[in-house]
Amino acid sequence: MGCTRCPIRRLVHHPFKILSLPENHPETHGMSDAQINRRDVLSAAGLLGVSALAARAQQPAHLPPTGPQTVPIATPRAGAPAASPLLSGWDSAKGEYVLPALPYDPGALEPHIDAQTMQIHHGRHHKAYVDGLNKALRALREIREGGDAGLVKHWSREVSFHGSGHANHILFWHMMAPEGKGGGGRPSGALAEAISRDFGSFETFAAHFSAAAAQVEGGGWAWLILDPMSRRLLIVQQEKQQDMMPTGAVPILGVDVWEHAYYLKYQNRRSDYLGAFMRVVNWPFCQTLFQTATA
Numbered sequence: 001m002g003c004t005r006c007p008i009r010r011l012v013h014h015p016f017k018i019l020s021l022p023e024n025h026p027e028t029h030g031m032s033d034a035q036i037n038r039r040d041v042l043s044a045a046g047l048l049g050v051s052a053l054a055a056r057a058q059q060p061a062h063l064p065p066t067g068p069q070t071v072p073i074a075t076p077r078a079g080a081p082a083a084s085p086l087l088s089g090w091d092s093a094k095g096e097y098v099l100p101a102l103p104y105d106p107g108a109l110e111p112h113i114d115a116q117t118m119q120i121h122h123g124r125h126h127k128a129y130v131d132g133l134n135k136a137l138r139a140l141r142e143i144r145e146g147g148d149a150g151l152v153k154h155w156s157r158e159v160s161f162h163g164s165g166h167a168n169h170i171l172f173w174h175m176m177a178p179e180g181k182g183g184g185g186r187p188s189g190a191l192a193e194a195i196s197r198d199f200g201s202f203e204t205f206a207a208h209f210s211a212a213a214a215q216v217e218g219g220g221w222a223w224l225i226l227d228p229m230s231r232r233l234l235i236v237q238q239e240k241q242q243d244m245m246p247t248g249a250v251p252i253l254g255v256d257v258w259e260h261a262y263y264l265k266y267q268n269r270r271s272d273y274l275g276a277f278m279r280v281v282n283w284p285f286c287q288t289l290f291q292t293a294t295a
């Protein structure tokens, strides 16, 4: 994967593990399937279902499928490999990033997250990140073709901001589910055990996570991540959409605390929004992320 010239190298090595660059991606530089080694595949599978991980470990690497994929990871089709939700954000036929559909109706998270907020957040804000990412990559291509190299810094920052925004939101939509239909409650299994091990209890984890989210200055996120070095869970803040995330971090649960995520319904009451968010956390999805990352 080692293209150090690539302006979206941050995305390739981004903690959210966008899969290897598609073959017709503007930054691929002719990289072939064979150059994607098994470690990359297993790493990328951190966002695939458990069954997909096992299957991919036995198979050669495959590039992302053609066209938008909107199959939620939490509900893989029987007998078919689960699609990484991040793959739904790239259209290999078009050779550009795309806005995937929400995995549920915009009003499905009510009363905790209102439909209008979801529609604007997904259809306008998330879409703006997709458009901004594609625009930045076009600009960088034009620079390589003879444009002003002095603007590489600007457009590289745009790639980081919009690219992280795109990945964050795809994950975020899947990290929520209607209450009682996958959303709410508590984690179970290995994730629950790891939370107790690393934070003392679910209650102390939830209090720490909510405080981290409440104390983000300005726009940002709070994340529960798996630190690949210690293989333990950490809670971190993320400023804007791309800053302060430890290198290699694997996202397990994240919450968007930009005001656009809650202001219509909760105004300045971010803590109320965070309480509502915990009622719709899709723990089965988080559990899948954790299990595949620790397999």
Ligand code: MN3
Pocket (backbone or CB within 6 Å): 121, 125, 169, 256, 258, 260, 261
């Ligand atoms: Mn947002």
